[in-house]
Structures are given as C-alpha cells and as structure tokens.
Amino acid sequence: APAPPPAWHHFSDPAEVEALRGNLLAWYDRCKRDLPWRALAVTEPDADRRGYAVWVSEIMLQQTQVATVIDYYNRWMQKWPTLQALAQASLEEVNELWAGLGYYSRGKRLQEAARKVVSELGGHMPRTAEALQKLLPGVGRYTAGAIASISYGQATGVVDGNVIRVLCRLRCIGADSSSPAVIDRLWDMANALVDRSRPGDFNQALMELGATVCVPKAPLCGECPVKQHCRAWCRKLFGKPAPVPDVEDCGVGDCPLCPPATEPWDSSLGVTNFPRKAAKKQPRAMRTATCVLQRRGCRGGPEYLIVQRPSSGLLAGLWEFPSLPLAQDLQEQKEREVLADHLQAWMGQPVAAKGLRFIGEVIHIFSHIHQTYVVYSLPLDGDVTLDPASPSRWVTEEEFHASAVSTAMKKVL
Ligand code: SF4
Numbered sequence: 299a300p301a302p303p304p305a306w307h308h309f310s311d312p313a314e315v316e317a318l319r320g321n322l323l324a325w326y327d328r329c330k331r332d333l334p335w336r337a338l339a340v341t342e343p344d345a346d347r348r349g350y351a352v353w354v355s356e357i358m359l360q361q362t363q364v365a366t367v368i369d370y371y372n373r374w375m376q377k378w379p380t381l382q383a384l385a386q387a388s389l390e391e392v393n394e395l396w397a398g399l400g401y402y403s404r405g406k407r408l409q410e411a412a413r414k415v416v417s418e419l420g421g422h423m424p425r426t427a428e429a430l431q432k433l434l435p436g437v438g439r440y441t442a443g444a445i446a447s448i449s450y451g452q453a454t455g456v457v458d459g460n461v462i463r464v465l466c467r468l469r470c471i472g473a474d475s476s477s478p479a480v481i482d483r484l485w486d487m488a489n490a491l492v493d494r495s496r497p498g499d500f501n502q503a504l505m506e507l508g509a510t511v512c513v514p515k516a517p518l519c520g521e522c523p524v525k526q527h528c529r530a531w532c533r534k535l536f537g538k539p540a541p542v543p544d545v546e547d548c549g550v551g552d553c554p555l556c557p558p559a560t561e562p563w564d565s566s567l568g569v570t571n572f573p574r575k576a577a578k579k580q581p582r583a584m585r586t587a588t589c590v591l592q593r594r595g596c597r598g599g600p601e602y603l604i605v606q607r608p609s610s611g612l613l614a615g616l617w618e619f620p621s622l623p624l625a626q627d628l629q630e631q632k633e634r635e636v637l638a639d640h641l642q643a644w645m646g647q648p649v650a651a652k653g654l655r656f657i658g659e660v661i662h663i664f665s666h667i668h669q670t671y672v673v674y675s676l677p678l679d680g681d682v683t684l685d686p687a688s689p690s691r692w693v694t695e696e697e698f699h700a701s702a703v704s705t706a707m708k709k710v711l
Contacts, residue, residue, distance in 0.1 A: 346423045373395060403614060462484060472563070590675045591619070591645075593679075604617040605690040654676055671706065
C-alpha cells in the first residue's frame with residue numbers, strides 16, 4: 299500500500315473536517331450565485347432530467363466561463379429539454395447552437411452519449427459516478443462525480459481546476475498539481491471531505507469558493523469562510539509552517555507533496571505559492587490560407603461561400619471559408635498559387651492567383667494550436683457552379699452568423 303501522506307497535507311482531525319463542512323455550506327447558502335442549472339437540479343422532479351441538466355451544464359462549463367455558458371445553456375435546454383429530444387437532433391443543429399462556445403467535440407459527444415442513453419439504457423441516466431463514467435462516452439471522473447453528487451445525492455467528491463487550487467492551498471500542496479501522484483491525493487481528499495448529507499451542495503460550494511474567493515491571482519482570504527482551516531493562509535500570516543506534532547519539518551525534507559527543493563516557498567507570493575504546475579507545452583504554430591469568396595445575392599446584398607470541414611478532427615463538421623493549411627515560410631506568391639488551386643477544386647473553374655486580394659492576418663488560439671489565418675478575398679461577377687458532391691453553400695452575413703461556424707471564422711469575416 300502507498301505510504302499515507304504527511305499529516306501536514308491532509309485532514310486528520312474529524313472535528314476540523316466537520317467544522318470546515320459547516321462553514322463552507324453556511325457560506326454557500328448565503329452567497330451562492332443564482333445559476334439556471336442549479337435551480338433545475340433542485341426543483342426538477344424527474345431524476346433523468348435532473349441528471350441531464352447537470353450533465354449539459356458541466357460539459358459546457360469545461361474550459362468556458364460561467365458568464366458565457368448561461369445563454370448557451372438556456373438556449374440548449376429550451377431546444378432540447380430532455381435526453382430524448384437531444385437524441386433526435388442532427389449534428390448540424392448541435393454545431394449551430396454550440397458555435398462560439400469552442401471545443402466543438404464536446405457538443406458532438408454529448409449528443410452521441412444522449413443517443414446511447416436512449417437506445418441502450420432505456421432513456422435512464424445511470425445513478426452513480428462509477429456507472430456514469432463507465433457507460434457514458436465523454437463523461438470523465440469529474441463530470442460523473444458532479445452529476446452523481448448534485449443530481450442523485452451520492453457522497454462522492456469532485457476535483458476540477460477550482461478544487462485543485464483550493465485544496466492545494468488549504469493543505470500547502472506545492473508539488474506539481476498536474477502530476478498523477480498529486481491528483482490522486484486530491485481525489486482522496488475530496489472524497490473524504492465531501493459532506494455526507496449534502497454532497498452536491500458541498501461540491502458546488504468548494505468549486506464556487508475557487509471561482510469567486512480563492513481565485514488564482516488575488517484571492518480574497520480576508521472574506522474566506524474556511525481561512526481558519528487554511529495552512530497556506532496561516533503560513534502567510536506567520537511566515538513559516540505552523541508546527542504539526544508528528545511532521546514538524548515537512549517542507550524542508552523530501553516530502554512528495556511540498557514544493558520542490560529548487561523552488562521553495564516564496565514569501566512575496568503568499569498563498570499563491572499554491573498550486574504549482576509544471577511549465578505548459580507551447581502551442582503548435584500553424585498557418586492557414588483562407589479566402590472569402592463574395593458574390594452579389596439575388597436580393598442585391600453580398601453572399602459568401604462557406605464549405606464544410608470533415609466530420610472528424612479539429613472543428614469537425616463546422617463550416618468555414620475555403621481554407622488550406624500552409625507550409626511554414628511559404629512565399630506570398632506561392633501561397634496565392636496553392637490557394638487558387640484549392641479554390642478551383644471547389645468552384646470547378648480556374649482561379650487566377652493574382653485576382654486574390656490579400657486582406658490581412660487573423661490570429662486565433664485553439665487549446666493546443668496557435669493558428670494564423672492568412673485572409674484573402676475574391677469578389678465574383680458571374681455565376682459559379684458548385685460541385686454538388688462537396689458540402690458548400692452561399693450565405694448572407696446574417697445566415698453566416700447563424701451557421702455552425704467557429705469564432706475564428708467570425709473574426710475572419
Ligand atoms: Fe484560498 Fe485564502 Fe481561503 Fe486559503 S484563506 S482557501 S488561500 S481564499
């Protein structure tokens with residue numbers, strides 16, 4: 299069996315755990331934000347619908363701010379109020395609603411999983427974290443814990459970015475917080491801490507604390523409901539680790555949960571010494587030529603050609619202006635030529651490279667790609683016969699914005 303963590307880094311006193319739960323829940327009852335999925339998770343009598351509501355919100359909230367998600371969530375639940383309704387939607391409709399929310403495979407996977415619940419599980423959501431994670435594609439340990447605790451009252455913890463920050467500060471965990479060893483410890487801690495009678499509220503309270511009080515850069519420790527349990531806060535106040543009876547010198551030895559000896563506690567950082575993360579990998583740089591082909595529509599206004607991306611890979615199934623990845627360091631003349639050849643394939647007629655007008659560059663950061671779109675435009679006079687075998691269509695500006703297009707393409711337009 300693995301060695302237990304040094305006492306300094308976990309909660310060993312049951313009375314302290316009880317006090318922490320009570321303080322955190324009392325604060326949550328007073329201060330929680332009014333969010334649409336929270337109301338539904340409490341008031342909805344249909345258990346499957348409760349689970350579905352939390353599931354949708356949790357998937358949307360991955361990598362996305364609460365303020366952005368609210369409107370998407372409301373529109374989604376209005377359009378597909380049940381799993382059954384979502385299972386019948388087309389991927390195109392899902393992409394259209396998801397447009398602008400980013401990480402598009404999330405919407406696609408949510409819909410695929412809804413189909414699975416309807417076709418293979420009799421339309422019923424699994425009720426435990428273990429079953430949710432096992433049976434629903436795209437549902438990982440965190441999402442499963444959130445649905446099971448919030449919708450079904452299972453006393454199981456959750457660990458997301460906010461919880462990592464709060465727990466690392468509460469127990470002065472300064473080893474790399476993305477390492478499997480630390481993540482395992484945090485899950486153990488979350489499972490041990492979760493309140494047995496109000497697990498969903500407790501988990502939401504811990505996440506809410508991380509989102510609104512124990513924030514990354516300037517945490518509001520003075521207002522924090524659990525500051526008396528926070529070892530980072532104590533250490534900031536007193537300048538050194540408070541003595542712990544059995545592990546007095548934790549923090550100076552080779553403790554696996556303390557900051558590495560090469561990067562010790564920095565008193566100018568205070569509580570933000572925690573958490574620590576290994577340096578992030580630099581995103582990959584890519585250049586893509588894209589062309590806004592424009593014609594006069596039947597009502598006199600401009601129309602633009604958009605084409606559909608393949609059904610797998612980055613931005614799967616979304617629509618975009620005809621685009622082509624470029625080799626790095628390609629000369630501008632060569633860029634025009636390869637783009638002109640590419641356009642010819644869509645339009646079925648020759649395109650003169652010199653007719654392409656260079657407009658500028660648009661930079662968009664995807665999670666792991668630093669993408670530069672090199673934007674050209676080409677106004678067309680005559681009619682163009684599009685290849686019916688390739689998914690493409692002409693749209694007005696209004697139709698463009700209502701289509702399943704990425705935020706990057708909106709910037710390009
Ligand atoms: Fe976070 Fe400060 Fe509260 Fe500690 S006292 S949990 S660092 S906000």
